[in-house]
Amino acid sequence: MLASGSVLAETVLRVGTWLPPTNAQNAVVWPTWAKWVEEATEGRVKVTIENTSGHPKTLFQAVEDGVYDASFSFNGYVPGQFTLPQIVELPGLGAGAEASSVALWRVYTSRLAKANEFEGLELIGMFTHGPGQIHTREPISSLADLKGKKIRVGGGVQTTLGERMEVTPVGAPAPKVYEMLQQGVIDGVFLPVMEQKVLRLNEVTKYLTVLPDGMYMGAFSIFINPDFMDSLSEQDRAAILSVSGEKLSAMAGRAWDAGDQEGYAAAEAAGVTINRVQPGSPMAVEFEKLTAGMDQQWIDSVKDRGVDAAAALAELREIARNYQAPVAK
Structure with missing residues (x-):
């Protein structure tokens, strides 16, 4: 009882x-x-x-x-x-x-x-x-190579990036990406490296382009x-x-x-070509130019929300860049 x-x-x-x-x-x-x-x-x-x-x-x-x-x-x-x-x-x-x-x-x-x-x-x-990166079926030597390509875009800042890169955006939830790549519906996807393992992208994308700070979070x-x-x-x-x-x-x-670390290991084990873009390299500079003005674009987009978006952005970056994880007891 x-x-x-x-x-x-x-x-x-x-x-x-x-x-x-x-x-x-x-x-x-x-x-x-x-x-x-x-x-x-x-x-x-x-x-x-x-x-x-x-x-x-x-x-x-x-x-x-x-x-x-x-x-x-x-x-x-x-x-x-x-x-x-x-x-x-x-x-x-x-x-x-x-x-x-x-x-x-x-x-x-x-x-x-x-x-x-x-x-x-x-x-x-x-x-x-983790930082969103570029997973593609074919190699790219510059971001301009993505122009017109069918890229799965999840929404949020990815949408703005896709517009600036002039890709052909394809909307779908992440779990559908494997099938879309396998069937050739899309040429690539913006996702964190974790998905090389979890979504098995290492089976359907043979090229991973890693920008210094990623494309977005x-x-x-x-x-x-x-x-x-x-x-x-x-x-x-x-x-x-x-x-x-x-x-x-x-x-x-x-x-x-x-999960990202496991994704890198899975990509390497599967023979995925990983292009780690170095700071100051042509592609890194290309990305910086491509994303110029995005901070202000977002600040302007939330003017009707009644918040100090610029101050919030500055504080968020200060916290994130200076964060130190607590020591486990």
Whole structure:
């Protein structure tokens, strides 16, 4: 009777997720956070993880509607709605995913959240993948070689980069990329190096072009249903928040950073040609010229949000570039 009473008292927190099981988010981030939540609530809240095959852009609405209690998605999949998180995607950040994720969380929550872009949801984490690079079926010797090529573009700052490169953009969620490359629907893709392993791009792209600071960072949000949080005791709500926020954001970024290292290893093992573009080289200079003015373009695009975008951008870059990961105890 005591055992059944314990089960009845348990609250289940349903997480909707996507991407392959081997992706860092599903292999590391969600299981780690689930363990943290269960420990912090002393077992009163149990996290279950459910895979969805739908487009990840629908997860924002699915959590708001209570289909899932929590989830994550790439902000760029919903054009025009989440413009402020693009602050971390702008070229030239020069930091890894953990540093960028912490910087995004701190600056978004302190300076940008008042714009209420995530109305109907409660943010519990924000993170980025590692620097986006260029994966192609054929070699490129300059960015001009991409003109007219069919390139899968995920949204956000990638869209602006694609426009400036004059590629033929093709929209699709990341899990569809392997099939599109295999069938010749696209000639290449902008994604972090992790995907050489996770999405098996090392089987369908034989050339990887790595720019010094990457092309961009991809911004993701982790969110939870406010009604679910309100249904909890104050103690359990506080417990969940104590293992979320910056702690969750840093852990996610760290996991995605580690995924990039595995991606490089997979690419090398498969014989993918990796062109590591050196700072000051013709292609690096070409990229700098191509991206000139993008900071101001983004600042102008968010003028209606009622935030000091320029100050937020300067603070985010300072945090990311000076970030030092806490020493593990």
